[in-house]
C-alpha cells in the first residue's frame with residue numbers, strides 16, 4: 087500500500103510540476119493581454135471609488151503606460167541629445183522628442199486598438215526628407231523602453247519593426263477627427279517651448295467616443311509628485327533630477343474621477359484620487375496662464391483677476407500641466423484668453439486636461455461659458471479660449487471674463 091502511494095506520488099508530482107510550468111507563461115500572457123499584469127493590479131488597488139465600474143479599464147491602462155514610455159523618451163532627449171529642433175510652417179517648434187513620442191504612443195494604440203482613429207499633432211514629412219534626423223529619432227525610439235519587459239511587450243506591443251514603419255506609424259495620426267466613433271487625440275509634447283526651456287511640458291493622450299472625452303492621461307515629468315505642493319513657477323527639468331520628487335501622471339475616466347500617480351520607468355504606481363481645492367472666496371484664488379504671451383492674453387487675465395479681487399500674481403507655466411495642477415488643488419483657475427481672433431485651439435491641446443479637471447470636480451468652458459466641443463474635427467472651432475475653475479465660482483469668473491473681453495452676455 088505504502089509502496090503504491092510512493093509510486094503514485096513519484097509519477098504525479100513531476101507531472102503536476104511540468105503541467106504548471108507549461109501553463110504559467112500562457113496564463114501570464116493572457117492576463118497581461120486582457121487584464122494586464124502588475125499595472126492593472128495597481129489600478130484595481132487605486133482609491134478611486136468609481137473604479138468598481140471598470141469601463142475603459144484597458145484603454146486607461148494602455149494610455150497610462152504609453153504616455154509613461156513616451157515621457158521616458160522625452161526625458162532622454164532633454165538630458166542627452168541636441169533637441170533636433172525644427173520650425174514648422176506656423177513657426178512653432180518641433181523636436182526629435184515630439185516625433186519619437188508620437189511614434190511610440192501610436193504604436194501602442196495600434197497594437198491594442200487597431201480600428202481606432204488617431205488625431206495627432208505631428209507628421210513624418212520632415213523625417214522622410216531628412217535621413218539624418220530620421221536616424222536620430224529611430225535610435226531614440228528603439229532605446230525608449232519601460233523597465234518591465236513583460237509589460238513593454240505584452241501591453242505596448244514591443245518594439246517598432248523598422249525606421250520606415252516608424253514613419254508610417256507617425257503618419258497614422260492624420261485622422262480628421264469628428265463626431266462619431268473612437269478617436270484618440272495625441273500631443274506628444276505639449277508646451278514644446280517649455281520643454282526646450284527646461285520648464286513644464288506634458289505628454290498628452292485622450293480617447294473620445296462620438297466626440298465625448300472618455301479617457302485622459304497627462305505625463306508631466308517636471309511637476310512635483312506631491313499633490314499638495316503649492317503651485318510655483320520655475321520648477322523644471324533641472325529640479326527633476328532630485329530623486330523621486332518630480333514626475334507625475336494625471337488620469338481620468340469619465341464618471342470615475344481623476345487620479346495622480348508618481349511617474350516611473352516601470353510598472354505603474356498606485357493612483358491617488360485628486361480633487362479641485364474648495365474655494366469659498368474667489369479673491370483668494372491662484373490662477374495660472376501660459377508663459378507665452380502669444381498663446382493667451384496676459385493683459386486681459388490681469389484685468390479679470392483684478393476685477394475678481396484676486397491679488398496673488400498669476401503662475402505662468404507651459405502646457406496642459408496647468409490643467410493637472412488645478413485638478414490636484416495646487417492652483418484654482420486656468421485662464422486662456424484669445425490673443426488672435428482667427429486662432430482655433432487644437433483638440434490635442436485640451437482633451438485630456440478638460441476631462442481631468444471636470445472629473446476632479448471642476449468646470450471647463452470657453453470664454454462664453456460653452457463647454458469645449460471636441461466633435462468638430464482637429465480643432466475646437468466652435469470655442470474661443472478656455473476658462474477652468476471650481477464649479478462654485480465658475481459662473482462668477484465667466485461673468486467677469488465676458489465683461490472684460492466685451493463678449494455678448
Ligand SMILES: Nc1ncnc2c1ncn2[C@@H]1O[C@H](COP(=O)(O)O)[C@@H](O)[C@H]1OP(=O)(O)O
Nearest residue numbers: 178276277376377378380381382404405429435
Ligand atoms: N496663438 C495661439 N493661441 C493659443 N495657443 C496657441 C497659439 N499658438 C500656438 N498655440 C498652442 O499653445 C500650446 C501651448 O500652450 P501653452 O502656452 O499653454 O503651453 C501649444 O500646443 C501651441 O501649439 P503649437 O504646438 O502648434 O505651437
Ligand SMILES: [Mg+2]
Nearest residue numbers: 273276277435
Ligand atoms: Mg500642444
Ligand SMILES: [Mg+2]
Nearest residue numbers: 207273275276
Ligand atoms: Mg505638441
Ligand SMILES: [Mg+2]
Nearest residue numbers: 178179207278
Ligand atoms: Mg507644437
